[in-house]
Amino acid sequence: MSAQRVARLEEHLSLRDIRILEDVERFRLLSTRQLQRLHLPAAPLGDHATVSSATRGTTRVLNRLEQLRVIARLERRIGGIAHGSALIVWQLGAAGDRFLRARRGDRGRRRYEEPGRTFMRHMLAVADTAVSLIEQANAGRFELLELELEPACWRSFTSGSAAEITLKPDLLVVTADAHTETHSFIEVDLGTEHIPAVLRKCRIYQRYFATGTEQAARGLFPAIVWIVPDPIRAKRIRDAIAADQTVTSNMFWVITPESMNRQLAPYPEPITTSPKGGTI
Known part of the structure; x- marks a missing residue:
């Protein structure tokens, strides 16, 4: 990813967004609930009054990052077929991988595929x-x-x-x-x-x-x-x-x-x- 493309993508990413990408890369897989606990905690540690409101805020952030292709949701959810945004599992997307590597000056590239259920x-x-x-x-x-x-x-x-x-x-x-x-x-x-x-x-x-x-x-x-x-x-x-x-x-x-x-x-x-x- 060129410096120009990195700068253009960075215009759409807040510091919190970048930290989310770094955590998804570091942990390899994270659920919406885990990302909420890390980056949008409910009171008393965070600004959201309840876990439900924090989860809704997290979902909005993650959906926006998904549209930018910097993260990607897995087809599998925690526990199999289930409803609820907190059960979605995320991994780094292709654009997110290129963005973080370009910021570090790392020319390598990592392939992200749908992992098995046990993993x-x-x-x-x-x-x-x-x-x-x-x-x-x-x-x-x-x-x-x-x-x-x-x-x-x-x-x-x-x-x-x-x-x-x-x-x-x-x-x-x-x-x-x-x-x-x-x-x-x-x-x-x-x-x-x-x-x-x-x-x-x-x-x-x-x-x-x-x-x-x-x-x-x-x-x-x-x-x-x-x-x-x-x-x-x-x-x-x-x-x-x-x-x-x-x-x-x-x-x-x-x-x-x-x-x-x-x-x-x-x-x-x-x-x-x-x-x-x-x-x-």
Whole structure:
């Protein structure tokens, strides 16, 4: 896209529009509801009195961006055939891809196709985790120091052979308050992976931990947090990890979405107990 075409398109885009494009590119897929939570939040964080009015405003913005061909809606909606604008899923459009790349001076080009249902569900679940953390940070509950999506959060390393291994977390998150930082690699599990596949992923984490690379870079190794759909799935994974002697079970946390914010938020300061039972 030429500089002239970029300038012409930029005349039709507000700063918020460009940030929406950047988020759709970064997350790869986002629903109308997720975009509303990120860019047009309802009170008390935003100007809209209700979520319904914020959703209507978001829909108007996204429809305009769709007409400019900078974003494109997927044929599939969340949950299959359903009504309601909040259920629409968006990805970057051809013009949006060219526009953002031209602004960065990137001459490459990415093809955007209709993704499969399983991929879509997983990407939206990962995005929902990230959006929830952003909302918590915007509400002042903690600072969000790092939020890396794939592939930025991936780690390539060698372990005992010349073959390179790539660890592929869904997210890397660092939160902080005035006293502590909490570092987490996050795996969003929808209950579709067989347990042996989950254990294989845990063993890759274990091998990466053994290299010491992450510890050298940040002074610690992040907690590995599996977010699973329900307590039954959580118990199955916890039991499988505990029974696998090739992994260190206390490296892994298995939680449900209800406890996500508590687990990924800054951990409370540890209380050191003196020999006489007091605190230091």
